[in-house]
Amino acid sequence: MDLDLSETHEIIQQTARSFADKELLPAAHKIDKEGKFPADKVAKMAAMGLLGMAVPEDYDGAGLDTLAYAIAMEEISRGCASCGVIMSVQNSLVCDPIKTFGTTAQKKAFLPSLATGRTIGCFALSEPGSGSDAAGMRTTAIRDGDDYVINGTKNWITNGAEAQICVLIAHSNPVERHKGISAFVVDRRQSPYGIGKVEDKFGIKGSSTTSLVFEDTRVPAANRLGNEGDGFKVAMTTLDGGRIGIASQALGIARIAFEEALRYSRERSAFGKVIGDFGAIQEMLADMATDIEAARLLIWRAAAAKDAGEKYGKFSAMAKLYASEAAARICHKALQIHGGYGYVKEYNAERHVRDARITEIYEGTSEIQRLVIARETLTEYAAHA
C-alpha cells in the first residue's frame, strides 16, 4: 500500500496551499465578519480550475480525479471555510450530476460555464418540511407539453443567491414516493424563480444560504437529468460524492484550528513555562493530531474507492461522519487552549467552532451517515452470512 501522493496530487496540494496562505487566510476573518459572497476569491479559484476539478477538459474542466478534489478542498477550506463550501457545491453537487447523468447536449450547455466559474450553481433538494427524509419533498414538476411546471419551495440552498444554474430535485409523479422523483437543470435566466429568505447563519457566513421559490416555473423537458423517476437516485449518488467534499472541508477547518492552537501553546506562558509544556495541553494536542490523520485516511479511502469505480457510499458516509465530528472536537479543544482569547472575535478560534458545526449537518446529518453506514454494513453481513 502506497500512501505517498503522486507528483500531480502533490502539485495540486502545494498550489492550493500557497493560494490559501496568500489569498484566503488573510481574508477569512473579514469574509466572516462582512458575511458577503467572496466573489473576488471565487473568481481566482475559478481561474485555477478549482470549480470544475473533475469536469473533463473537453468541457473546460480540469479533468482531475476525486483524490485531487479532496486534497484541494482540504487546503481551500483551511484558508476559508466559506470558500470551501462554495467550491464543494459547484464541484460535487452541480458539475458532478450533470457530468454523470447529463446528455451530451446538457453537458455542452452547462459544464463549460460552471467549470470556469462564469456561472455559479446550486443544488436544491431540501425543503422547509423535508431534510433528512429527502423523499418526503413536496415540490412538484408536472409535465405540460415540452415543459415541466415547477411549484414549491426549496430551503437551505448554498449559493442560492448567486446561482444561475440550479440542479433541482422534484416530484414529477407525487403519487409515488422516491420512484416519482425527477432531477432537472434549471437555468434561472430562462426559467426564472424567486430567491426567498436569505439565512443569517451561525458560521460559513461568506456563502449565501437561501430558500428558492418556484411558482409555475416552466423548465424545458430537455433539461431533465436522466429518466423521469430517476431523480432520487441522481440525488443520492450526487450526495455520496458530495460527502467526500464536506469531509475534506471539515478536515481543512480542523487543520487551521489545530495549527493556530499549536502555535498559541508555544507562545503563551503560565506558571513559568509555555502552556504547550503542560500535560493537559499536550493531551489535547495529541488527540487533535490523531483525529486529523484518521480523518484524512478515511477521506482518501473514500476518494480512492470512487476513483477506482468501486461502491463507495459507505466510505464517503464514514469519512464525512468522522471528519465532521473530529472537526467539532478539534475546534472545541483549540478554543479551550486559547482560553479567554478563544471566546472573543478578535481571534479565529471561535470562528472555526462556528464554521465546523455545519459539517455535521449539511449533505446529510451525522445521524443519516450512521444510518447509511449501518444499512450497508448489515447488507454486507447478510450477503456473507
Ligand code: CAA
Ligand atoms: N445511491 C443510489 N441509489 C440509492 C442510494 C445511493 N446512495 N441510496 C438509496 N438509493 C436508492 C435505493 O436503492 C432505493 O431504490 P429502489 O427502490 O430502486 O431499491 C431508493 O433509492 C430509496 O432508498 P431508501 O429506501 O434507502 O430511501 P429512504 O427514503 O429510506 O432514504 C436516506 C434514504 C439515506 C435517508 C436519504 O433520504 C438521505 O440520504 N437523506 C439525507 C438527505 C441529505 O443528505 N440532504 C442534504 C441536502 S443537500 C445539502 O445539504 C447541500 C448543501 O447546501 C451544502
